[in-house]
Amino acid sequence: MCPLAAPTSATRSVARFGRAPRITKHLRRNRETNLPQPHVNILTRQFAPCRLEDHYYTTLQDDLMYMTFKHGNPEVLKKQRDIRLKFDPDDPYVQNRYNPPVGGSQMGRKPAPPLTPENVIRLEKISIHTMVKEAISTKSNLLGAIMALRALTGETYKGGGRHTVEGIQIVRGKKSVGGWIRPGIPVGVKVDLKGQSMYDFLGTLVEFVLPRLRDFNGVTLPPLSSSTNSPSAVSGVVSFGLPPVAMGLFPQIEVNLDSYPRTYGMHIHFVTNATGLGAQNRARALVSAFQIPFLRR
Amino acid sequence: MLSATLHRSSTTVRTSLRRTIATEATTLSSTPPRPQISAAVILNRSPFLTRTPSLFERAYYAYQARVRRALHNPFPFDFYFKQGSLLEKRFIQEERKRERRAFGPQFGKEENVSEEERAATKAALETLAQQEGEGEEIVTRVHPADTSRDYKSLDRHGPRNLYLLLQASEGGRDIWRFPQGGSEKGEPLHQAAYRDLQAECGDHMDTWIVSRNPIGVYKPPPPPSTPSEQLTFFFKAHIMAGQCQPQHASIKDFAWLTKQEIESRVDQHYWDSVKDMLSDY
Numbered sequence: 107m108c109p110l111a112a113p114t115s116a117t118r119s120v121a122r123f124g125r126a127p128r129i130t131k132h133l134r135r136n137r138e139t140n141l142p143q144p145h146v147n148i149l150t151r152q153f154a155p156c157r158l159e160d161h162y163y164t165t166l167q168d169d170l171m172y173m174t175f176k177h178g179n180p181e182v183l184k185k186q187r188d189i190r191l192k193f194d195p196d197d198p199y200v201q202n203r204y205n206p207p208v209g210g211s212q213m214g215r216k217p218a219p220p221l222t223p224e225n226v227i228r229l230e231k232i233s234i235h236t237m238v239k240e241a242i243s244t245k246s247n248l249l250g251a252i253m254a255l256r257a258l259t260g261e262t263y264k265g266g267g268r269h270t271v272e273g274i275q276i277v278r279g280k281k282s283v284g285g286w287i288r289p290g291i292p293v294g295v296k297v298d299l300k301g302q303s304m305y306d307f308l309g310t311l312v313e314f315v316l317p318r319l320r321d322f323n324g325v326t327l328p329p330l331s332s333s334t335n336s337p338s339a340v341s342g343v344v345s346f347g348l349p350p351v352a353m354g355l356f357p358q359i360e361v362n363l364d365s366y367p368r369t370y371g372m373h374i375h376f377v378t379n380a381t382g383l384g385a386q387n388r389a390r391a392l393v394s395a396f397q398i399p400f401l402r403r
Numbered sequence: 404m405l406s407a408t409l410h411r412s413s414t415t416v417r418t419s420l421r422r423t424i425a426t427e428a429t430t431l432s433s434t435p436p437r438p439q440i441s442a443a444v445i446l447n448r449s450p451f452l453t454r455t456p457s458l459f460e461r462a463y464y465a466y467q468a469r470v471r472r473a474l475h476n477p478f479p480f481d482f483y484f485k486q487g488s489l490l491e492k493r494f495i496q497e498e499r500k501r502e503r504r505a506f507g508p509q510f511g512k513e514e515n516v517s518e519e520e521r522a523a524t525k526a527a528l529e530t531l532a533q534q535e536g537e538g539e540e541i542v543t544r545v546h547p548a549d550t551s552r553d554y555k556s557l558d559r560h561g562p563r564n565l566y567l568l569l570q571a572s573e574g575g576r577d578i579w580r581f582p583q584g585g586s587e588k589g590e591p592l593h594q595a596a597y598r599d600l601q602a603e604c605g606d607h608m609d610t611w612i613v614s615r616n617p618i619g620v621y622k623p624p625p626p627p628s629t630p631s632e633q634l635t636f637f638f639k640a641h642i643m644a645g646q647c648q649p650q651h652a653s654i655k656d657f658a659w660l661t662k663q664e665i666e667s668r669v670d671q672h673y674w675d676s677v678k679d680m681l682s683d684y
Contacts, residue, residue, distance in 0.1 A: 120458070120461045120462040120465040121465050121469070121504065121505065121507075148470065148474065150467050150470045150471040150474065151467050152464070152467060153464050153467040153468040153471055154464055154468070155453055155454065155456055155460070155464070157453050160450075160453055160454055161449075161450075164449065164450050164564060164682060164684055165449045165450070165564075168639070168682065169613045169614075169639070169641075172613050172614035172616060172618050172639055173613060173614045175614075175616055177616060253482065262475075262476040263476070361483075362482075362483055365482060365483075
């Protein structure tokens, strides 16, 4: 394993341009567009080394495992007490009797699974969404937000042939709220980022936007007295919002800010693989390792 | 592995206690003394350069980039550039270069512009590049500390994890080991680790001990003279700034080493205990 680049490999070309293979069978064409349809689902994967992902695997993963590991012998650790007898179909007593469901909310009562090298906390995806109120009256008001998210994330609708990633999606109303929203009308835009584009967005946010954002000292933490069993405390998601001025600080948008009708605020969710009690705290430890500041009120 | 070791040591303590109570009437000399516990710090300098991709990785990335380029949605030129502007011309030129690199020198059709116009565009783009300072040199990925084999420099081996090792004279011979020291009674082990690090390497370093949990344990082969068990618990730490300045005369030397370089310096027994705590990259 040589850490420094061998001079020979740096100069070798990795693109070969031989003669194209002879076409033996023509591809089926789409009836509407008349474009050839590949008979396999073409996927594009990572196309460049990713700095933050490398940082996660070389440094953060080990550190987070050491920080969140709970020592103890799994045989000795207290087993969770069953709150009532389990329904046993072999028991003659319960035959032909009603099997009542477990009562009470089990949300937030499940302990975190034991930590193994495989389930160390990691970032699964970043979800960004923005709501445009004016789009309720005129659909075309969404176009500015769509264009802004395209520039921010580099994603387009099924761009790069990637049909597994939805790209920029339009959010539609679900309920009817008098005088405000109706089901089915487009009201916002969202995008889910995974892998390389996720780390690229995170790097831009942390290095260009947050340091230049005025009056932003950090993501506000809930008070110490807040519940540890609430759905938001055990889901392992860190969420916060950015004001409309933050959009103008992204370098992708800064270059032609006047092309957009206005700037849009956005909600950002960092979705991690943490589950069980204390998941939110572990998720915050991960996100703060990527240099997102947190602040206690 | 660590939890198993801890558990085993606690059971040893428990059995020894039980034996003390059971055999108190007969003999007291059979009880082994309490183990001597010390704390060591694995001080890490994280990589500050990206890894150099291997030839296979570069070929993979180039292939994926070609697929992506072939399938991407059209780029909205008119949204990002004023029509006919110099920036648009430069972008189109660079894009053509990238396309030829991806799909071969024959890709794309030649634009039909006159020779004078082409020369004028070229001259304008060159002035633009000069104004923007594109002729600046990029710093090399190989630092002078790499070429001069300066093991004390924190700038060596940018893409790899480095660890601080000290050369100390112990028992009449020089050995390489991580910074370590004993713990006082009632002192938490992670605080003892920090204190010992400062005692051996000075306070000219900005360090952070990652976790209060030890990340591993080393049990040296027991010397025949001292029957008490010796245990060294390791803590991971990061260096943010500063440099090691050895404080004792017993510490002859220090070095910032990669995992492979550590293997050749430490004892085999020590290496077997610490190798799984060190990062390969």
